[in-house]
Amino acid sequence: MAGRTADVRALAQQAREASFALAASSAQARSGALLAAAKELEARREAIFAANALDLEAAREEGLSAPALKRLRFDEGKLADVCRGLRALAAMEDPIGRVQLRTELADGLVLTRVSCPIGVVGVIFESRPDALVQIAGLCLKSGNAVLLKGGREAAHSNAALFDALAAAGEAAGLPRGWAGLLTTREDVGEMLALDREIDLIIPRGSNAFVRYIMDHSRIPVLGHSDGVCHLYLDRGCDTAMAARVVVDAKTQYPAACNAVETLLVHRDEAGRALMVVGKALAEAGVRMLGDERAQAALGCEAATQEDWETEYLDHVISIRVVDSLEEAIAHINRYGSHHTDGIITEDAEAARTFLALVDSAGVYHNCSTRFADGYRYGFGAEVGIATGKLHARGPMGVEGLCSYKYLLEGHGDIVEDFAKERRAFTHRRLV
């Protein structure tokens, strides 16, 4: 099986070679391979489930938690999900070769900017076998070669899924080695050094892990370490809505990066909305840590300075009472992680100000921060969520995996003619 060995450099070089051919491949060829992959996964269902059973057995022996086991499980439902995802990707408009700009620079000299793949992408992801299929699918759709490193707990499942994808790709005529599977932690270390072969690393995982990756590679990294998300209850907000949204953002899935960690409350709401929200949070089993005014209102524990920068990923929330909308915005821009932050308000002007001034990938009005997700945004899936401001920001789908290049087509045109004013630029926008 091409692309499944421990020689990371060889895998990366193969992926680099494959990336050139993949960049020039037709939309049809890539869509065909996506459909073939879905078919191959279905054909190999028994082998895949058997491999997954091995992983689940080992995980149970190691005493993994029930939620962790649930994420690790790959059953008929998950298989149907990933196959539906692959077929949806195949049906999507081709993201490659799109003309983004066309300008006549001068008579007979035409500049065109077209979208193209990034090249070779390395993705490190958690112990969810379905993630392997989603990520490989997004990369293939966008014409990128990919190196995949999944969680150790899912090793058997990942190998079985990868083998199916590789076989389908080979049969569909994809360039050899377009996808490679890494298996160990050491493989990741080796990958980080291959900045000539790999164009982009997308790490998903714990804060410490992502920060380690960002600090130990010359390869560009897209992703997020912290997810310190905020909700701000503005003066005069709908208290029932505030309670519903805060409880959802905190408890619907507290381990997610888009769960809320800090609640900011306008001082006029300390005796009103905060009371209603505090009661709802208490009922949902959430531990509250407040500043002085929040403590006075709720009788909760004290928050320390450190709490404003803490991602609990648990049933814990920090609460601060602020004097104004401006103070709330300043708090978010200072202590937040530029991931996703929301305001609950009935005041359209306050909402406009918040959306304009909060410097985050997602800025929300009257809804839960938990919507920050590639599937919910309509991208099919996501390879990651980026909190930096270059290239992709927020959930990254197929579009985030594309770059562009400038094509210039002429008839022997030289710059000297323009320098000597024998010719002049027209700069006529064509597209």
Next chain:
Amino acid sequence: MAGRTADVRALAQQAREASFALAASSAQARSGALLAAAKELEARREAIFAANALDLEAAREEGLSAPALKRLRFDEGKLADVCRGLRALAAMEDPIGRVQLRTELADGLVLTRVSCPIGVVGVIFESRPDALVQIAGLCLKSGNAVLLKGGREAAHSNAALFDALAAAGEAAGLPRGWAGLLTTREDVGEMLALDREIDLIIPRGSNAFVRYIMDHSRIPVLGHSDGVCHLYLDRGCDTAMAARVVVDAKTQYPAACNAVETLLVHRDEAGRALMVVGKALAEAGVRMLGDERAQAALGCEAATQEDWETEYLDHVISIRVVDSLEEAIAHINRYGSHHTDGIITEDAEAARTFLALVDSAGVYHNCSTRFADGYRYGFGAEVGIATGKLHARGPMGVEGLCSYKYLLEGHGDIVEDFAKERRAFTHRRLV
């Protein structure tokens, strides 16, 4: 004068504060400030020319070359150029707040992706005082705060120009400290450490300098170190065109990053086009270094392996004879710097293949590589040329200085309703 001291951290913090207000500023406010800046520069012409005279005098004493002195000179012509540039920027469509995508995620829940500034940009540029005005103008148009570090030789000129821009900005109501001027090499070192305050560094200058910057900061860097550009003469190319384009690409301005460094020639052209081009290069005073077959054809000096990765920035060119279009493409992707590479051919299919498979920011057909430039591309000017594949690629104008954010507006929407299938996503594309 706000923003002109040696305390880099304070400047960067001021710039960060200013960046929030700038991001929310109106297109009118920014355009007004650009027009005011042009007016202020014109009003201060005498002071600016006097400052420039000081720089020129010192440069002459230090024995700077004639081309270097020419770049350093800021006279009536340069003043008119930069003022025209500022007014053209003011008239351009606003790049900020553009709706790039709007999707109804579910009934009453609407996602909008809008362009926004990156935030705080640090630009390090060469000893050309007009570059300061161009860069500050591009940043202001795109709503970014900026830290500017120009060449030491232009210190007096830069200070005078900066003071005019700062005064105009203050009068036009821009947030205090939106631009800051750094003056020493030590300032640059301090800037590289301020990854909480600065979002992006754009270094322009020598290869070694740019590589140093890339290796010594956690702040994202956009730019290019090498500019090893290629031209490939395909079988059956127009020999007169080939000679004209190669000579222009090599000699029109050899010190530029977009000048050609390596000529690749199809073997069938070694006795035809290469002879014509070699003669033209010799007449233009270009030293040629060839592989065995090029030496045999031209009787030129020998190229070593190292030459294929060398940016001469001088009247020198390396020449290699290849067996096929595919070999030329492989050479470029292997030894090039992904900057700008061209093919000279009459064969439309060969051109298509070359444009599709060469992995560079600019891929050209029948024209000089010297066209790779923001002004020539119609962007007004450029803050730099990027050879990476993330975010902006190629010459970066105003658009390259923009990011985007996702706004989500609802009515109390929570994810639990979708998880429990009480509601369904519609994902209806609105824009």
